[in-house]
Amino acid sequence: MREIVTLQIGGAGNAIGDSFWHVISHEHGVDYPSGRFGGNSPLQLERINVFFNATASKRFYARAILIDTEASTVQRLNFSSQLYRPENFVVGLESAGNNFARGYHTDGAAILEQVLDNTRREVESVDSLQGFQLLHSIAGGTGSGLTSLIMEALVEKYPDNLLCNFVAIPSPNMSQVVVEPYNALLSTSALRNLKIKMSGYEHINHIVALTMSGITTCLRFPGQLNAGLRKQQQFSKGTVSELVQQIFSSNNILCSIDLRKGKLLTAAGLFRGRMSPQEVDQLMTGNTSAIQSLFQRLLDGSMAMLRRKAHLHWYTGEGMEEQEFLDAQQELQAIIDDYKSSAEGENFGGDSGRGGIERSPDDYEEKAATSGHCSFCTD
Numbered sequence: 001m002r003e004i005v006t007l008q009i010g011g012a013g014n015a016i017g018d019s020f021w022h023v024i025s026h027e028h029g030v031d032y033p034s035g036r037f038g039g040n041s042p043l044q045l046e047r048i049n050v051f052f053n054a055t056a057s058k059r060f061y062a063r064a065i066l067i068d069t070e071a072s073t074v075q076r077l078n079f080s081s082q083l084y085r086p087e088n089f090v091v092g093l094e095s096a097g098n099n100f101a102r103g104y105h106t107d108g109a110a111i112l113e114q115v116l117d118n119t120r121r122e123v124e125s126v127d128s129l130q131g132f133q134l135l136h137s138i139a140g141g142t143g144s145g146l147t148s149l150i151m152e153a154l155v156e157k158y159p160d161n162l163l164c165n166f167v168a169i170p171s172p173n174m175s176q177v178v179v180e181p182y183n184a185l186l187s188t189s190a191l192r193n194l195k196i197k198m199s200g201y202e203h204i205n206h207i208v209a210l211t212m213s214g215i216t217t218c219l220r221f222p223g224q225l226n227a228g229l230r231k232q233q234q235f236s237k238g239t240v241s242e243l244v245q246q247i248f249s250s251n252n253i254l255c256s257i258d259l260r261k262g263k264l265l266t267a268a269g270l271f272r273g274r275m276s277p278q279e280v281d282q283l284m285t286g287n288t289s290a291i292q293s294l295f296q297r298l299l300d301g302s303m304a305m306l307r308r309k310a311h312l313h314w315y316t317g318e319g320m321e322e323q324e325f326l327d328a329q330q331e332l333q334a335i336i337d338d339y340k341s342s343a344e345g346e347n348f349g350g351d352s353g354r355g356g357i358e359r360s361p362d363d364y365e366e367k368a369a370t371s372g373h374c375s376f377c378t379d
């Protein structure tokens with residue numbers, strides 16, 4: 001069935017996850033509070049197993065592992081819905097205190113084995129695992145540090161399966177904690193983002209959830225389109241040409257980047273709704289070099305703090321060394337350089353061969369698979 005296991009990590013990850021389960025439960029006719037099927041179409045059930053586990057009596061459970069270093073986030077979700085299985089809650093004793101080092105080395109590391117045990121149990125219970133989706137912020141300690149740890153372990157244990165991250169990136173408008181650039185720096189790999197005006201987390205989480213629902217529609221419902229986790233989608237009402245215009249409009253991007261200042265490296269669009277098959281049969285995945293400005297902002301923010309060694313003791317006190325920050329900065333700079341050279345028509349990722357814009361979508365899909373990024377930010 002090509003099942004997907006969801007890992008929701010930290011405060012933001014669990015809030016985004018909860019929003020996602022709300023949206024897709026509704027689409028599949030599953031009652032969110034009780035987990036019981038009340039739908040009216042066999043299509044809602046045909047591929048429901050991609051994300052849900054089911055009992056014979058049509059009682060559904062989210063195939064999700066709810067992870068946090070502090071218990072309160074996950075407990076709240078336990079009260080709100082029976083979709084979540086309490087045996088899949090993995091919580092620690094206290095929050096990682098907005099500190100990557102605590103998520104990676106201490107508080108988060110303490111619950112890693114339990115996360116992996118639960119993940120293995122879920123993986124063993126499915127027919128044919130497609131991959132994992134990880135939901136988290138990279139500004140808090142758990143979402144940045146523990147997620148990095150989990151990803152390292154998943155890549156090692158499940159090298160053939162896809163990792164797809166939905167990431168809340170610290171925003172100049174919504175940042176709460178001064179060390180967010182450090183956490184983001186330390187946990188950043190290549191990310192892809194979209195932007196709109198936000199009124200609050202609930203709004204953001206709902207948009208992320210809708211987008212996740214959109215991306216996974218063709219996995220969850222039968223249809224003429226065939227796509228996997230490696231393909232991304234944006235959707236709304238309108239004619240096909242209006243939709244295409246909206247897709248490429250900077251107003252519809254969910255982070256602070258200007259599409260005009262970059263080059264699209266790949267583009268595919270997936271349309272959902274009543275349209276002719278010829279119109280619908282267009283698949284688009286966007287990966288734009290304009291994203292480099294967002295990475296540059298993260299890099300500049302962390303460099304300004306690191307030059308003054310501001311707040312560094314919170315990290316070195318947990319066993320990290322300044323060199324790790326410098327290495328991470330170099331890595332982020334390399335990502336920015338990659339995007340810069342691709343915008344100038346050179347190769348992406350320093351490979352020899354064809355120029356950036358001429359490469360086939362598969363090349364980038366492979367890159368996405370190894371660096372694992374389908375991402376959103378709170379800008």
Ligand SMILES: Nc1nc2c(ncn2[C@@H]2O[C@H](COP(=O)(O)OP(=O)(O)OP(=O)(O)O)[C@@H](O)[C@H]2O)c(=O)[nH]1
Nearest residue numbers: 010011012015096097098137139140141142143201
């Ligand atoms: N999109 C979104 N972002 C959120 C939400 N809650 C917090 N954030 C952002 O996430 C960052 C804080 O990360 P959290 O997820 O709360 O932190 P955590 O992973 O639980 O880590 P610790 O609390 O330090 O252990 C800040 O940048 C917030 O702006 C949410 O519900 N949705």
Ligand SMILES: [Mg+2]
Nearest residue numbers: 010011095140
């Ligand atoms: Mg937290």
